[in-house]
Amino acid sequence: MENEGYNLPLFETKEEKGRVGYRVFAFSIFVGICLIWSYRLNFIPQDDEGRRRGWLGLFAAEIWFGFYWLFTQASRWNPIHRRTFKHHLSERHEAEFPGVDVFVCTADPEMEPLPMVMSTVLSVMAYDYPPEKLNVYLSDDAGSELTYYALVEASKFARHWIPFCKKFNIQPRSPAAYFASQSNHQRKEVVFIQKLYKELESRINVSVKLGQIPKEIRSSIKGLSQWKSYVSRRDHDTLFQIVIDGRDPKATDVEGDMLPTLVYLAREKRPKYFHNFKAGALNALLRVSSQISNGQIILNVDCDMYSNDSDTIKDALCFLMDEEQGHEVAYVQFPQKFHNVTKNEIYGSSLRVMNEVEFRGMDSFGGPRYLGTGCFHRREVLCGKKYSKGFKNDWSSKKYRNYEDSINEVEEKVKHLASCTYEKNTQWGKEMGLRYGCVVEDGMTGLSIQRQGWKSIYCNPKREAFLGVAPTSLIQTPVQHKRWSEGDLEILLSRYSPAGFGQGKISLGLRMVYCIYSLWAVNSLATLYYSTISSLYLLRGIQHLQSQLK
Numbered sequence: 001m002e003n004e005g006y007n008l009p010l011f012e013t014k015e016e017k018g019r020v021g022y023r024v025f026a027f028s029i030f031v032g033i034c035l036i037w038s039y040r041l042n043f044i045p046q047d048d049e050g051r052r053r054g055w056l057g058l059f060a061a062e063i064w065f066g067f068y069w070l071f072t073q074a075s076r077w078n079p080i081h082r083r084t085f086k087h088h089l090s091e092r093h094e095a096e097f098p099g100v101d102v103f104v105c106t107a108d109p110e111m112e113p114l115p116m117v118m119s120t121v122l123s124v125m126a127y128d129y130p131p132e133k134l135n136v137y138l139s140d141d142a143g144s145e146l147t148y149y150a151l152v153e154a155s156k157f158a159r160h161w162i163p164f165c166k167k168f169n170i171q172p173r174s175p176a177a178y179f180a181s182q183s184n185h186q187r188k189e190v191v192f193i194q195k196l197y198k199e200l201e202s203r204i205n206v207s208v209k210l211g212q213i214p215k216e217i218r219s220s221i222k223g224l225s226q227w228k229s230y231v232s233r234r235d236h237d238t239l240f241q242i243v244i245d246g247r248d249p250k251a252t253d254v255e256g257d258m259l260p261t262l263v264y265l266a267r268e269k270r271p272k273y274f275h276n277f278k279a280g281a282l283n284a285l286l287r288v289s290s291q292i293s294n295g296q297i298i299l300n301v302d303c304d305m306y307s308n309d310s311d312t313i314k315d316a317l318c319f320l321m322d323e324e325q326g327h328e329v330a331y332v333q334f335p336q337k338f339h340n341v342t343k344n345e346i347y348g349s350s351l352r353v354m355n356e357v358e359f360r361g362m363d364s365f366g367g368p369r370y371l372g373t374g375c376f377h378r379r380e381v382l383c384g385k386k387y388s389k390g391f392k393n394d395w396s397s398k399k400y401r402n403y404e405d406s407i408n409e410v411e412e413k414v415k416h417l418a419s420c421t422y423e424k425n426t427q428w429g430k431e432m433g434l435r436y437g438c439v440v441e442d443g444m445t446g447l448s449i450q451r452q453g454w455k456s457i458y459c460n461p462k463r464e465a466f467l468g469v470a471p472t473s474l475i476q477t478p479v480q481h482k483r484w485s486e487g488d489l490e491i492l493l494s495r496y497s498p499a500g501f502g503q504g505k506i507s508l509g510l511r512m513v514y515c516i517y518s519l520w521a522v523n524s525l526a527t528l529y530y531s532t533i534s535s536l537y538l539l540r541g542i543q544h545l546q547s548q549l550k
């Protein structure tokens with residue numbers, strides 16, 4: 001009986017239908033490309049030097065487009081789907097579920113509204129997962145006491161919100177998103193909890209408006225004295241507080257059930273030391289959390305990306321805990337989806353091609369890239385562990401929290417681990433933690449993990465696991481795209497380059513898909529040339545594909 005249960009898989013992988021049809025179609029395009037190339041080659045203008053140069057330039061651009069198209073075919077060659085069986089997971093592994101540490105990053109209380117950040121925090125605190133194994137960390141790169149205050153208020157609201165979510169099994173568990181999706185609340189519990197949420201929101205908004213925590217409340221909030229030495233967001237001590245201590249038997253919700261641990265951290269910052277943005281924040285969190293909960297699995301989300309499905313941890317565990325293949329998997333990436341894309345998506349913010357096509361293709365070649373949000377990692381992998389053949393899952397460690405150290409001892413250790421000098425002369429940012437030196441630290445980190453022999457998994461369930469905020473204006477979109485294309489180009493030129501040699505552990509197909517992103521910036525040169533020169537030709541009455549033989 002036991003053996004029978006064991007044989008049931010935790011997930012299945014299916015190939016996309018219609019692959020043969022697609023390949024025939026792709027082949028016809030390829031023939032078309034070759035015909036254009038041969039046409040260009042055979043009809044080079046001989047009489048006019050200016051036209052000849054233009055012609056050859058167009059030819060060069062067409063050669064480039066052809067090769068770029070070849071790279072895109074790698075991502076379309078063999079797309080796959082994954083489906084999880086969460087009931088098998090719960091039946092077999094519930095007792096040995098690992099500790100999960102969730103890292104939420106925020107960096108600016110003005111650009112990233114605090115009610116939104118708190119809704120994200122509350123949504124991950126309300127996961128359907130044993131609370132003694134769930135720990136939520138908020139990293140605040142602004143070191144703002146307003147963010148800290150908002151977190152304290154949110155933790156009080158969590159005492160009502162979490163039991164409410166579980167009792168009525170509501171989705172999504174971000175209060176902002178939940179109340180926005182409800183129009184007519186009849187149930188008195190809903191009316192009550194909505195009132196509490198409105199009060200939370202207005203307390204936070206009032207403090208933001210005032211620019212400070214109202215005087216009459218200050219004295220009731222623990223830990224605020226740490227801000228005495230605060231100079232600016234680029235110059236302050238480590239600010240750290242365990243807001244809900246999961247070790248404390250009194251840390252319960254209104255129903256008397258345990259709450260997840262909740263921690264606030266603003267790592268030390270000094271103008272003299274470079275802080276490495278989000279990568280630096282995540283690395284500080286990795287070290288600090290190791291002293292508090294040391295969860296074997298780490299989920300990181302951007303502060304604007306709330307959990308839209310309370311079962312997502314179990315989806316991820318279906319891959320990581322799978323008896324057959326789980327030990328090869330370093331991370332499980334969920335797509336980046338958004339709740340605010342405009343109807344006509346004029347800026348293409350929904351990343352549809354990436355989510356629905358390219359990542360499925362990457363998955364069949366060894367796994368998707370790491371997107372920086374909505375991703376579950378093994379802690380040891382993030383800490384630099386290389387894959388080795390004999391590696392086996394060990395979920396038996398029953399020690400979920402650090403019970404040995406007192407709060408004071410933990411605080412001392414944390415101050416040291418989150419200090420801006422800690423990483424000096426260490427492997428952090430190089431072989432350990434999130435890799436530094438690239439504006440898309442996630443892309444670089446994922447690739448370097450895959451180079452170490454690990455696989456990754458793309459999980460794109462019907463109900464979106466996370467929903468974030470996409471840029472929706474002509475000012476934001478080019479800024480983001482410039483950063484992404486610049487970062488991906490940096491990866492191409494770095495020692496992790498997907499075009500480089502010594503990539504034995506990554507398949508050719510996967511390297512080709514990485515090249516789609518890495519060559520995105522370069523592609524613009526050919527596009528620019530092709531569109532301007534052709535237009536100029538047309539303006540002068542010359543067709544750029546016109547044959548010279550009359």
Ligand SMILES: O=c1ccn([C@@H]2O[C@H](COP(=O)(O)OP(=O)(O)O[C@H]3O[C@H](CO)[C@@H](O)[C@H](O)[C@H]3O)[C@@H](O)[C@H]2O)c(=O)[nH]1
Pocket residue numbers: 105106107108112139141276277278281301302303304371372373439440441442443480
């Ligand atoms: O110094 C910093 C800067 C940013 N962040 C946080 O990092 C996240 C992402 O930053 P954002 O400015 O929103 O960048 P986006 O372009 O929206 O981010 C996308 O692209 C990034 C780079 O690839 C990834 O890290 C992100 O996960 C991905 O959502 C946010 O939660 C920020 O609060 C920090 O913690 N510290």
Ligand SMILES: [Mn+2]
Pocket residue numbers: 302304469
């Ligand atoms: Mn963002």
